Structures are given as structure tokens and as C-alpha cells.
Amino acid sequence: MKTYMAKAGEYDRKWYVVDAEGMVLGRLATRVANILRGKDKPTYTPNVDTGDFVIITNCDKVVLTGKKLVKKFYKHYTGYTGGLKHTRYDELMATKPEFVVEHAIKGMLPKNTIASAMLKRLFAYSGPEHKHQAQKPEPLKFD
Numbered sequence: 001m002k003t004y005m006a007k008a009g010e011y012d013r014k015w016y017v018v019d020a021e022g023m024v025l026g027r028l029a030t031r032v033a034n035i036l037r038g039k040d041k042p043t044y045t046p047n048v049d050t051g052d053f054v055i056i057t058n059c060d061k062v063v064l065t066g067k068k069l070v071k072k073f074y075k076h077y078t079g080y081t082g083g084l085k086h087t088r089y090d091e092l093m094a095t096k097p098e099f100v101v102e103h104a105i106k107g108m109l110p111k112n113t114i115a116s117a118m119l120k121r122l123f124a125y126s127g128p129e130h131k132h133q134a135q136k137p138e139p140l141k142f143d
């Protein structure tokens with residue numbers, strides 16, 4: 001018996017739409033990261049990008065458990081002396097909820113060049129509408 005290894009261009013990509021309303025951020029991020037990587041397919045190969053496209057709607061209604069909204073910070077360094085900026089997650093959720101979801105998913109992807117290609121297949125929207133109806137995305141429900 002021979003082990004199957006996927007090659008570039010041998011796979012078809014599907015489109016999925018996920019409604020993030022009421023979902024916990026970390027659990028949503030792990031499941032979406034696995035779909036972007038292609039780990040949910042039997043043809044998964046670590047060195048080949050075999051993942052699918054994912055559209056996430058209602059990012060503004062995602063849930064953070066415990067006191068993370070107040071105690072968790074997003075840190076950004078500007079490059080200048082003393083340029084470490086802190087932003088609480090409740091402020092981020094009010095202004096840029098798509099960024100919070102994308103940042104959580106990005107942290108769960110591998111730290112290599114394939115990850116940038118995976119992130120290009122992620123589309124996050126704060127409302128229920130998206131502009132990808134032409135691709136006929138399948139709704140994806142998580143248990």
C-alpha cells in the first residue's frame with residue numbers, strides 16, 4: 001500500500017460560509033483554521049496547500065468567555081521607542097470585529113509561507129451579508 005501525497009493543482013476547493021453568531025472565538029478559530037489548512041480532508045498533505053475557502057459572517061456577535069473582553073489586550077509595536085500600543089478586546093470588538101476573528105485564526109495557522117496563501121482564502125464580515133454568492137458557498141454548521 002502506498003501513501004497518497006497531494007500535488008499542486010490536483011484538488012478542488014470548496015466554499016463554506018460560517019455564521020459566527022453566539023460562537024466562542026477560540027473554538028470557531030480552530031475549526032476554521034483546520035478547514036483553511038485542509039486537515040478535514042483525507043488528502044491532507046502538510047507541505048501542500050489543500051484547504052478550502054471560508055466566509056465568516058456576523059463577526060460582531062462572536063463571544064469571548066470569562067473576562068477576556070476586559071482583561072485581554074491586543075498589542076501592536078509601532079517600531080519606535082516606547083511605541084507599544086495596547087487595545088482592549090471590547091474596544092476592538094466595537095470598532096473592528098473582523099480583525100479579532102482574523103487575528104485569532106491567523107495565530108492558529110502554521111508560521112510559514114503557506115499560511116499567507118491560506119489567509120487569502122479567509123473572508124470575514126461583521127454583518128450577515130457577504131459578496132460571494134456567485135461561488136455558491138455551502139453553509140457549515142459546527143456542533
